[in-house]
Amino acid sequence: MHIGSIELDNHLFVAPMAGVTDRPFRMLCRQLGAGYAVSEMVTSQPHLYASLKTSRRANHEGEPGPISVQIAGTEAAMMAEAARYNIERGAQIIDINMGCPAKKVCNAWAGSALMQNEPLAIEIAEAVVKACLPFGVPVTLKMRTGWSSDNKNAPVLAKAFESVGIQMLTVHGRTREQGYKGQAEYATVTAVKQAVRIPVVANGDINSSEKAAQVLQITGADAVMVGRAAQGRPWIFREIAHYLATGEHLAAPQTLQVRQWLLDHLLEHYSLYGEHTGVRSARKHIGWYIKGIAGQDSLRTRINAEQDCQQQWQAVADFLEDLARTQPVWPMAQATASTEPVADDEAACGSCSNHTAN
Template identity: 55%
Template sequence: MRIGSFDIAPRVILAPMAGVTDKPFRVLCKRLGAGLCASEMTTSDPRFWNTAKSRHRMDHEGEPAPISVQIAGTVPALLADAARHNVDHGAQIIDINMGCPAKKVCNAWAGSALMRDEALVARILEAVVAAVDVPVTLKIRTGWAEGQRNAPTIARIAEASGIAALAIHGRTRDQQYTGVAEYETIADIKSQLSIPVIANGDIDSPRKAAQVLAETGADAVMVGRAAQGRPWIFREIAHYLATGEELPEPTVADVRDILLAHLAHLHAFYSEQSGVRIARKHLGWYAKDRPENAAFRAVVNRAETADAQLRLTRDYFDALAAGVTPDIPAAA
């Protein structure tokens, strides 16, 4: 699959997720096999571009290409300015968010709420495509609500506006992340378009990725929540698509080493205090379904220093690797 001049290989992509797909996580997922990683959503409001959060989101130094940055907003001119600003700061692909179902985003008529105004969608897409010399992609849902699946109309608008690739989450906005993703709408859209289509929603295993590609005819799959605490899913999917064979699950020692490197990158990227806090959600995802998970989280979440967080994590996974019950201390 190509997006502009970029070959996206393997054809498995990390979905943009607010508060998750920061630079340390994107770099990790690319190292573990993702063909493309989209940044977490960045605002088109220039008043917030110089906040600490925005500066971190716009930091792409040392990040493997291609660098995809997602922007969000409602005003075509502001989104065009945001696209230019992010390209100036290293973005090689601009992605437009029309898929986020979060209430605070939709209440501002951004994210998937934009799908209710097809004329505004067209103005936004045309403005952003005209503003930058890099490929512009779009992420949408199947529609706003049950009975309002207008994704095929939005898709045709996108192609006519010069969008380089379209990602579709197989749910309406009002479904949020409940129920089961449906792929019929994605298949219908793929049959009508000449631009690449990326299927998203409930892709949580190599076999499911292959099934969704077969059902939809999509050019690639996009993985979101299933990558949380399991970033090696990208190499698993890539291997299965290439060979038809499943890789063995990573060993506990493999998981330990991946996690410790991830924690160290978070500490270095955000500074110790913020990095320790931000790492806590990742620790919970990595330890999910493992022995003594609740006790481990209760202790490690009280760690206030990078050294303590790393030590507790290493000791926990070392015990699991040795086949013994982890000795969870009473306090960090």
């Protein structure tokens, strides 16, 4: 599969999730089978470029390509400048956020709120494409099925976006009105795929190998994007890849292997965020990994009390080493839970302490 002239490893994508898909998480998902990962959304407001949050999100040191950065905003000229800013810092693909339904974003008429203003949405897409053209950087766009159940305008917008040069579209199977409630529908995704010639990616409630296969078959989409189902289970991408290739389920990983993945993930996380922020922001990742495992409450209490990264890391290391003695194969609690409908893509940003794209 290609985005413009860029060839991807496969058609399994990591969704952009504010507060989750930072560089360490993206790199781990890529290591475990994802062919493509989109960054957390970055603000288009220039006065926030120097903020610590934006500088971290624009840090791509050691990250394998293609490096895709999602930008958010409401002004065409500002979005164009944001695209150039991120290209100068290593972005090889620019993704426009018109899919986020969070109130903090939509109240500013960004994210999926732009779908209610079709002329502005198209103006932004065209401006960003023009800004990226001299650099040879393709532009993609992520949106919802529409603003509401009575206004599912994704197919109409898809044609317009294609006409101004957008080179790939991702569609989350919910409206802005739904937020993260209910279940994703794929009829609109199918309609988008039939309306355009550029690649279309299906997103929403893709939380198992079977669901990924089903959505690809139903929609005819070129790829699937996984969000919340990858939290605490980043190996879901290799599970899906194996199932699509063989029709069989991949055996659960060894507990000691998961232990190593998580410990390496934590070291990269601490390195990016530093001691003070790293020990705190790592808690959610650890919690996702151990969800449903016996003894999780005691470990949560300990890691939440730790103020030192090394001590937090050691607590996790000891816990999983002990777990491996009694359960050498990773417990299936996560895999079982993941078959329940979840609102993926940016849904995690709803649980993030700060949803703003800065």
